[in-house]
Amino acid sequence: MALAAVMGVCAVACVVGLVADPRTILGAPAWAKPLKFSLSIGLYAVTWAWLIAHLPRRRVLAGRLGTVIAATLLVEQVLIVWAVATGTTSHFNVSDGLHVVVWGAMAVAITVMYLCTFVTSLMLVGLRFPTPALTAAVRAGALIALGGIGVAFLMTGPTGAQIASPTGIVGAHAVGVVDGGPGLALLGWSTVGGDYRVAHFVGMHALQALPLAALLLGALGRRVPLLASPVVQLRLVLVAAVAYGAATVLLAVQASLGQSVVHPAGAVAVAAWAVAGAAVAVVAVVAARGGRGALGAPGGPSSRMRTGPFGGVDHT
Numbered sequence: 001m002a003l004a005a006v007m008g009v010c011a012v013a014c015v016v017g018l019v020a021d022p023r024t025i026l027g028a029p030a031w032a033k034p035l036k037f038s039l040s041i042g043l044y045a046v047t048w049a050w051l052i053a054h055l056p057r058r059r060v061l062a063g064r065l066g067t068v069i070a071a072t073l074l075v076e077q078v079l080i081v082w083a084v085a086t087g088t089t090s091h092f093n094v095s096d097g098l099h100v101v102v103w104g105a106m107a108v109a110i111t112v113m114y115l116c117t118f119v120t121s122l123m124l125v126g127l128r129f130p131t132p133a134l135t136a137a138v139r140a141g142a143l144i145a146l147g148g149i150g151v152a153f154l155m156t157g158p159t160g161a162q163i164a165s166p167t168g169i170v171g172a173h174a175v176g177v178v179d180g181g182p183g184l185a186l187l188g189w190s191t192v193g194g195d196y197r198v199a200h201f202v203g204m205h206a207l208q209a210l211p212l213a214a215l216l217l218g219a220l221g222r223r224v225p226l227l228a229s230p231v232v233q234l235r236l237v238l239v240a241a242v243a244y245g246a247a248t249v250l251l252a253v254q255a256s257l258g259q260s261v262v263h264p265a266g267a268v269a270v271a272a273w274a275v276a277g278a279a280v281a282v283v284a285v286v287a288a289r290g291g292r293g294a295l296g297a298p299g300g301p302s303s304r305m306r307t308g309p310f311g312g313v314d315h316t
Contacts, residue, residue, distance in 0.1 A: 007042030026180030095168030133233035137214035140241035148203015176258030199251035232290035
């Protein structure tokens, strides 16, 4: 939570920087990148503070790992802000000895953060929340988030152009085009080529999106009879988790093919429509069965529920 508070202050400072500082770095406003990292890290920190507080066992170990995660993310943010303040890039910059050290420190910090997050995510497998839907959402969100964070490692290898003509930059967000080209407003994701940041962002924030979806279903279930059954809520969360995970993988594949997120084509477009169509179809089936259950037919609320390793429910 202390890290989240620091990121809040940093976000305000970055907004001031966007207004007062006209400089651009790789074609984007200089303070846009640290602003994005401030918001993302702040949200990530609040989420893990909440999750660690709910761990019934090994909370001391989880708390220590959480402290390491916070420290490594703080190192990352400090170095990003330093690079912007000095008018240069932080990631992939090996143009001189100082920047080699900075980029090396960032790489070590994120690797340590990932390993600590991996361990704390495994601890969530035994964590149970008040509803099976929320339990499944947290577990699935944590696993998908690990994959989303892992996408960042795909950005660190040198491109063919960098090998052929070294420029002091090793690695890139974009695929098929150089970093810094046309991109979406604020986010900066390439609109003319592939961009691994899309899958990285979407996957990483499954840790917030899926639990929020489960909480929303729980709230709606108190007002909408169709969603009142814990079994229906669980099934809808599982559909959302599978679709979300598939979308994350598809976005990573799309980036690797050099396709922009705003211009899906070929097999990527077909797969995207297939995932969306399958999700809608399954949701319709779940809703139909839930509707019958609300009238007392089979498939209604269960009398006894046992949650399995991923929040699955055995009901009779």
